[in-house]
Each structure stands twice: as structure tokens, then as C-alpha cells.
Amino acid sequence: MSRLIINKIILILSTIAALIGITFLLWILATLTIKGYYSINWHIFTADLVNNGLRNVIIGQFILAGMATAIGVPLGMLAGIYLREYGANSKFAMIIRNFSDVMMSAPSIVIGIFVYGIFVVPFGGFNGWAGSIALSIMMIPIVVSTTDSMLSLVPQELREAGIALGASKAQVILSIVLSAAKIGLITGGLLAFARVIGETAPLLFTSANNNFLSLSLNGQYPSLTVSIYQLATFPSQTSQNLAWAGSVILTLLVLFINLTTRFIFKPRKQ
Amino acid sequence: MLFNRFFKSLSYTSAWLVLGILVAIFIVLYHYSAGAIRHFGFFHFITNQKWIVGEDGDGGNFGGLIPILGTIYSTLIAMFFAVPIAMGIAIFLTEIAPEFLKKPVGMAIELLAAIPSIIYGMWGLFYFGPLLQSWFGGQSNSLLTAGIVLGIMVIPFMAALSRDAMKTTPSVLTESAYSMGATRFEVIKDVIFPYAKRGIIGSIILSLGRALGETMAVAFLIGGVFRFPDSLTSATISIPVLIANNFGEAGNLQLSSMFYMALILFIISFFTITLAKFYFLRRD
Numbered sequence: 001m002s003r004l005i006i007n008k009i010i011l012i013l014s015t016i017a018a019l020i021g022i023t024f025l026l027w028i029l030a031t032l033t034i035k036g037y038y039s040i041n042w043h044i045f046t047a048d049l050v051n052n053g054l055r056n057v058i059i060g061q062f063i064l065a066g067m068a069t070a071i072g073v074p075l076g077m078l079a080g081i082y083l084r085e086y087g088a089n090s091k092f093a094m095i096i097r098n099f100s101d102v103m104m105s106a107p108s109i110v111i112g113i114f115v116y117g118i119f120v121v122p123f124g125g126f127n128g129w130a131g132s133i134a135l136s137i138m139m140i141p142i143v144v145s146t147t148d149s150m151l152s153l154v155p156q157e158l159r160e161a162g163i164a165l166g167a168s169k170a171q172v173i174l175s176i177v178l179s180a181a182k183i184g185l186i187t188g189g190l191l192a193f194a195r196v197i198g199e200t201a202p203l204l205f206t207s208a209n210n211n212f213l214s215l216s217l218n219g220q221y222p223s224l225t226v227s228i229y230q231l232a233t234f235p236s237q238t239s240q241n242l243a244w245a246g247s248v249i250l251t252l253l254v255l256f257i258n259l260t261t262r263f264i265f266k267p268r269k270q
Numbered sequence: 271m272l273f274n275r276f277f278k279s280l281s282y283t284s285a286w287l288v289l290g291i292l293v294a295i296f297i298v299l300y301h302y303s304a305g306a307i308r309h310f311g312f313f314h315f316i317t318n319q320k321w322i323v324g325e326d327g328d329g330g331n332f333g334g335l336i337p338i339l340g341t342i343y344s345t346l347i348a349m350f351f352a353v354p355i356a357m358g359i360a361i362f363l364t365e366i367a368p369e370f371l372k373k374p375v376g377m378a379i380e381l382l383a384a385i386p387s388i389i390y391g392m393w394g395l396f397y398f399g400p401l402l403q404s405w406f407g408g409q410s411n412s413l414l415t416a417g418i419v420l421g422i423m424v425i426p427f428m429a430a431l432s433r434d435a436m437k438t439t440p441s442v443l444t445e446s447a448y449s450m451g452a453t454r455f456e457v458i459k460d461v462i463f464p465y466a467k468r469g470i471i472g473s474i475i476l477s478l479g480r481a482l483g484e485t486m487a488v489a490f491l492i493g494g495v496f497r498f499p500d501s502l503t504s505a506t507i508s509i510p511v512l513i514a515n516n517f518g519e520a521g522n523l524q525l526s527s528m529f530y531m532a533l534i535l536f537i538i539s540f541f542t543i544t545l546a547k548f549y550f551l552r553r554d
Binding site for chain 2: 024109194254
């Protein structure tokens with residue numbers, strides 16, 4: 001009977017492991033709900049950081065991540081298109097694929113100080129462009145990998161039909177393959193956006209932070225995540241409440257994007 | 271036709287860009303750390319446990335031993351905590367959970383992975399750290415707090431990758447084992463684990479690589495003091511936290527030393543991740 005007992009024990013243990021995982025998720029969400037209830041009010045959305053509000057930093061975070069998307073998504077998609085449509089299983093494409101995956105796990109602080117070295121030092125100070133570029137570097141490998149796998153789901157017959165009609169390879173890719181993979185590509189882009197909008201480390205020494213609303217990326221740029229970091233470690237109840245409010249807003253945003261992309265844009269399974 | 275060639279070379283250039291960025295990171299980090307490398311050498315730097323800023327704010331005596339140990343220790347604690355739980359979750363999701371539970375539990379784990387690291391930091395700083403302190407004594411921001419929260423952060427990533435690896439086991443194999451009268455545990459131990467071994471080890475090493483470079487959660491929780499990590503519940507510092515905390519006001523030599531630290535971190539994590547990717551999780 002002992003093997004049946006061992007079996008039971010292991011099954012119970014792994015169920016407990018799953019429960020532990022869910023417990024942490026619920027614990028964190030419960031903490032955020034309670035803190036959000038006490039710390040979020042209308043003032044936060046109308047005042048800037050200088051007046052104990054978060055308006056400017058929320059807008060700033062969106063602009064930084066939006067600009068990163070504008071830089072990172074086209075570049076990542078082009079690279080992904082090369083890998084799937086031109087490179088396919090060539091040695092070069094395989095190497096790029098693997099190194100892109102390696103870059104996906106590179107420490108974000110390293111990317112931050114790399115961008116500090118090439119976009120902050122030469123230009124004489126922190127600036128919003130550097131922040132966006134740091135985020136876009138985090139984004140590129142994610143977009144490369146989703147583009148690559150989404151395009152691989154497009155049936156080969158569609159490409160052949162396009163070629164048979166006399167379309168050039170570029171026309172086939174741009175007007176047939178991309179539109180067939182549209183939903184998957186949008187999902188990938190949104191998830192990459194959700195991933196970088198919560199990043200802090202790449203922004204610390206690139207765009208830093210700003211107490212005021214700023215629309216010019218040439219100077220220090222307001223950031224929600226950097227503000228949370230600075231406010232949380234400041235020994236005052238007002239700052240800590242503001243940090244919690246920021247955390248709740250950030251988490252809701254990220255979870256909202258993740259859930260909507262899951263439910264609304266379900267990629268078609270081949 | 272011209273556009274056709276233009277588009278091809280444009281996408282070809284973008285593919286090279288991925289590799290280009292990776293190489294550029296090495297070059298830039300090396301360029302800025304050259305001063306510290308020349309000044310301190312390699313073995314002296316990684317065995318020196320001092321980090322003292324010079325009187326004029328410019329020079330000083332900088333060594334990487336404490337942050338390197340802090341990084342390694344916190345990552346090991348994280349792995350010690352994360353591996354059993356992540357494996358349990360992966361087993362639960364592939365072999366145990368009834369169909370109607372697989373999706374919601376899988377989704378909960380993926381959402382846990384989507385939460386930004388700074389949120390884990392906040393939660394650890396105000397809730398989990400003080401709780402651990404009340405159980406184990408010592409300081410609330412310590413190696414232990416940072417390690418466990420780091421572990422919680424990598425669990426979903428590791429569990430999802432291991433589950434994907436376990437899922438690739440052909441059902442012919444598991445079903446024939448069941449038909450021979452094997453228990454679920456025996457199927458997991460003798461069929462699924464051996465079959466998915468490379469993928470599982472790869473997922474563990476990849477998570478280790480991620481934990482090494484994690485900044486924000488650890489910045490909140492490890493204490494950030496230059497102190498030899500001699501007990502689990504005392505505060506110390508890790509490489510990413512050293513950079514995050516001191517980068518802003520650093521003078522020349524200190525700045526260069528921090529780039530040196532970043533270079534060391536990047537090399538360690540690069541080789542860890544490359545090992546996982548090219549040996550265990552090779553895509554071809």
C-alpha cells in the first residue's frame with residue numbers, strides 16, 4: 001500500500017503548492033484593495049506630484065510607454081517579420097531568435113544604465129527620450145518573439161495564393177500575412193505595452209522624475225513608477241498613501257490590459 | 271520591385287539590431303567601467319568588501335564583494351523557496367487539477383507574473399517584511415525578506431515554463447504507464463519528469479537568471495546597507511540595488527565602479543540565461 005500513500009502525499013503537496021501561489025495573489029490584491037480604498041480620491045487625479053497628486057506622473061508614464069511602443073513595436077515587428085518570412089529556419093534566424101530570448105531576460109537596471117551611457121551623458125542630463133528608448137529596448141525582444149510565433153500560425157497557402165496573383169514578397173507580407181495575423185499582433189503589442197508600463201529600473205537614470213506636468217521629452221520626465229519608489233521610502237504618511245494610490249492604479253491598469261487582451265482578442269488557434 | 275528589396279533589407283537590418291543592442295550593451299558598459307577596471311583590477315575588486323567614497327567626493331575605495339554575495343545569496347534563497355512550489359504548481363496544472371480548475375488557476379498564476387515588481391516591493395516593505403520579522407526576529411528589511419519575495423516573483427514564471435515543458439510529454443507514454451497500474455506520482459516521477467527534464471531544468475535556470483537581475487522589489491526589501499551578509503535576517507545589498515541607490519550622486523570613480531558592477535552582473539546573467547536558452551530550451 002505504501003506507493004498509494006506516497007502518491008496521495010505528493011498529490012496533496014502539489015495541490016498545496018497551487019494554493020500557496022493563489023494565496024499570494026489574493027493577499028497582494030487584498031492589500032491593494034484596502035489601501036486603494038483609503039488612499040484614492042479625486043484630488044489624486046487632478047493635482048500634480050508637487051501638490052500631492054499623481055496627475056502628471058500618470059500622464060507621463062503613459063507618454064513614456066506610448067513613445068516606447070512607437071519605437072519598439074515597428075522595429076520588433078520588422079525583425080520578427082524577417083525571422084519568419086525571410087530567415088525561417090536558417091542559421092542566422094535561429095541565432096537571432098535565441099539571442100532575442102536572452103535579451104528578454106536581461107536585467108532591466110543594466111538596460112537603464114546602458115541607455116544612461118549613450119543617451120544621457122552625451123546630451124548633458126536626464127531626458128524623456130532616454131526613458132522611452134530604455135523601455136523600447138525592453139519591448140523589442142517581446143515583440144520579436146510574438147511576431148515570429150503569430151506569423152508562423154498564418155497558413156502557407158495564403159502566401160502562395162498571393163505570389164500566384166503576381167504580388168511581390170513585400171506585398172504578400174504587408175497586405176496578406178500581417179492582416180491574417182492582425183489580432184495576434186495587436187495582442188502581442190498590448191501585452192508588451194503592459195509589461196513596460198510597470199517598469200521602474202530602466203527609468204531611474206534615464207528620464208528620472210519630474211514634479212510637474214511636462215510634455216517635452218527633452219527634460220526630466222514625470223513617471224508613476226519612479227514616483228512610487230521615491231514616495232514609498234519617504235518617511236511621511238502622506239507620501240506613503242500617495243505611493244499606495246499609485247501602486248493600486250498601476251496594478252489595476254496592468255491587470256486590466258492583461259485580462260482584456262485575454263478575453264477580447266483570443267488569438268485563433270490553428 | 272525596388273520597394274520589395276527595400277522592405278527586405280529594412281527587416282534584415284532590424285533583425286541585426288537585436289544582436290547589435292546586445293553587443294552595444296557590452297561595449298558601453300565596458301567603456302564606462304574601464305576607469306575602475308584599471309584602478310582596481312579584477313580580483314582585487316571582487317574580493318574587496320569596502321565601498322567608501324573619497325573625501326572630495328571623486329575618488330574612493332570601491333569593492334564588489336558584498337553586493338556580489340548579496341545578489342547570490344538572495345537569489346539562492348529565492349530558488350530554495352520557489353523551486354518546490356513552482357514544481358508543485360506545474361504538476362498540479364498538468365496532472366492533478368480537474369479540467370474546470372486548470373484554466374482559472376493557470377490564469378491566476380499568469381496574472382501574478384504580470385504584476386509589476388515595484389508592487390511586490392511595496393507589499394513586502396509594508397506587510398510581508400514586518401510579518402517575517404515578527405516570526406524570525408532580526409530586521410524587517412533583510413536578506414530573507416528580499417529572497418522570499420524574489421522567490422514569490424519568479425514562481426509564476428518558473429511554473430508556467432515547467433508546465434509547458436511537462437505538457438509536451440506524449441499522452442501515449444503517460445497513458446501506457448497508467449494502464450500498467452502506475453499511480454499518478456509514479457507517472458510524474460518516471461514518465462513526465464524524465465521526458466521533460468531539459469525543459470524543467472531550463473526553466474529553473476532561466477528563473478535564476480531573472481532573479482539575479484531583479485532590481486525594484488529587492489531595492490525595497492534588502493535594506494540597502496553595505497554590510498557583510500552574515501545572517502539571514504540582517505540587511506545587506508545586491509548589485510542592482512547598489513546601482514539604484516547610489517547612481518544619482520556618484521562621482522567619477524564611483525560611477526565607473528558601478529558600471530563595473532553592472533558589467534559583472536550582465537556577464538553573470540548573460541551566461542546563466544544563455545546556458546538555459548541554448549542548452550536546455552533550444553528552439554530549433
